[in-house]
Amino acid sequence: MEILIYLTQQFINGIQLGAVYALIALGYTMVYGVLRMINFAHGDIFMLGAFISYYGITKFNLPFPILILSTSLLTAVIAILIEKIAYKPLRNAPKISLLITAVGVSLFLEYTLSLNAFFTPNYIGFPRPFEIRSYDIGMFSINNIHLIIFSVTIISLALLYLLIYKSKYGIAMRAASHDLEITRLMGIRTDNIISFTFGIGGALAGIGGLLYSMAYPQINVFMGIMPGIKSFIAAVLGGIGIIHGAVLGGFIIGISEVFVSAFLSSTYRDGVIFIILFIFLLFRPNGIFGKNIEKV
Amino acid sequence: MKKISLILCFLLLYSTQLFSKEVVKIGLITPLTGDIKTFGESTKNSFFIALEEYAKKGKYEIKPIIADDKNDPTEGTNAALKLVTQDKVVAIIGPLTSKVAIPVSELVNTNKIPMITGTATNPKVTVSDGKRKKYVFRACFIDPFQGQVAANFALKDLKAKTAAVLYDVGNDYSKGLAEFFKNTFEKNKGTIVAFESYQKDDVDFSALITKIAIKKPDVIFIPDYYNKVALIAKQIREKGLKSTLLGGDGWDSPELLKIGGDAVVGSYFTNHYSPDRKDPIADSFIQKYKQKHGNVPDALGALAYDATWILLNALDRAVKPTPEEILKEIEKTKNHKGATGTISFDNNGDAVKSTVIIKIEKTGPKYITTVNP
Secondary structure (H helix, E strand, O other): OHHHHHHHHHHHHHHHHHHHHHHHHHHHHHHHHHHOOOOOOHHHHHHHHHHHHHHHHHOOOOOHHHHHHHHHHHHHHHHHHHHHHHHHHHOOOOHHHHHHHHHHHHHHHHHHHOOOOOOOOOOEEOOOOOOOOEEEEOOEEEEHHHHHHHHHHHHHHHHHHHHHHHOHHHHHHHHHHHOHHHHHHOOOOHHHHHHHHHHHHHHHHHHHHHHHHHHOOEEOOOOOHHHHHHHHHHHHHHOOOOHHHHHHHHHHHHHHHHHHHHHOOOOOHHHHHHHHHHHHHHHOOOOOOOOOOOOO | OHHHHHHHHHHHHHHHHHHOOOEEEEEEEEOOOOOOHHHHHHHHHHHHHHHHHHHHHOOOEEEEEEEEOOOOHHHHHHHHHHHHHHHOOOEEEOOOOHHHHHHHHHHHHHHOOOEEEOOOOOHHHOEEOOEEOOOEEEOOOOHHHHHHHHHHHHHHHOOOOEEEEEEEOOOHHHHHHHHHHHHHHHHOOOEEEEEEEEOOOOOOOHHHHHHHHOOOOOEEEOOOOHHHHHHHHHHHHHOOOOOEEEEOHHHOOHHHHHHHHHHOOOOEEEEOOOOOOOOHHHHHHHHHHHHHHOOOOOHHHHHHHHHHHHHHHHHHHOOOOOHHHHHHHHHHOOOEEEOOEEEOEOOOOOEOOOEEEEEEEOOEEEEEEEEOO
């Protein structure tokens, strides 16, 4: 019985982390779906989400729902701007140029924002918008941060589902991810669709940043690097370009991270995640939901 | 006429001494940005207070060269290399932390430049693989002593029977202190129920804390710096764990209470000095620091002040301001009266000193007791 409670408790920790990874992984996967590029600056959008919500709380004292909305809106705008300024001029360039540009954008954001005039390179304590409360349900305890993270993630995923499968933009986006050229020939403004994709991805990463810094209340300009890489692994795991794959991948990575820390040692944690990635790349390079046809 | 020319001669001699003191370059390596910047700032401020005092009566004009190591071993080594090869400093104060001081001490030792760190407590800073690094000194006690004091305090004063230890596996200071605490605690019939490590950039400790929580330890020892400690302490309290938290000198920052809040209140840590201790040198230093910077200096500042003065005194005693001559005089330092107490070096270049235990209360740190070596 003891062990069961312990497992459940660790499982809750894992889902909390996995939810954030899932939100970030969605951005990687959607952008890859449309542009066939890996947007390495995505982890930094996540960091921007954390900082924007930090200023939203400390400077403007925004109530929580407005905080989520404004953070996601701003990160969406920033993601779209990055696409317009850095990636759009390279639309017809080789894919490798796009990839290197993404790395450049990522470094640019990190090191510019780490200047003292902006966010400074220091660690900053993140003030929670509300008091933390623990609830004992049966034998294990759950707190309001957990509940908020679960519910915000579920609502975001539901909205995303509606957007992608029920709206015209979503249909256009799916068409673009199927074949960008043909979609353009069909009379769809693909540039708008690409911006739209970046915007949605940015908004989700921004929400992820807010939730992450609420759960682990300390922020820093370089905080996006590791979660960014892990979410990317999550996206690959689920099958890059596949939306429900990214969500599942996020939860798998989050839960395995927590369980490695709980039963082995946190020193092995990142190692195990990368070993999982290796195994997948060796035996199932297209991910869990990936089709077995290699697309060139 | 003769008399006048003699006086003129004297004046000339005197004026050359007065107006053109020889310039001596001294380097300071400290983290001015990054995870422990408050330590770096107080170190820098205290270094300058010592220099200002020296300027009034000292033999040389000091040109300080400040380098930011970001609490990163690579940055620190690069900074030291630049100080040694480009700026050609005669001596270095710092680095602040053990993990930076260990590689830097290797570098200065091979380049034959004396270095005094105020605060790096890991034994490997002055001695590695049984070999003494001749050019390296420190103004503080070392971690085996600090870990021992913390463990004994937990056993005797806090009446703890079980303890958990959480440490940063990539940080020599944190790892060393964790091991010394564990050794003493187990030797004196205490039980270590969990000995868990994490990595520098970790922010999610939920898995580790859940793991520790089922063991319900009496104390949790967290030998890390204030930023990480505040984050861990918060998560510990959020999981409903009530154990007393215990730490080392890395806790000594006003930020700890500011970030950690209620989560760190009631915790204890070992430290180099307490500003509550009455001492004329310490009081005058604290007074000057307060006037200039508006707050009471932390132990790291006081130690940097002491380290700087040990160096400046040695510099004044040396026949020539060269690294070799300065080294000879640093080695001779005995019973230096500093802000953190009396400092003499043992054979390893480590200061022999007492440690104080401080409790964190809602209003701030409170002095509890002093333990002598």
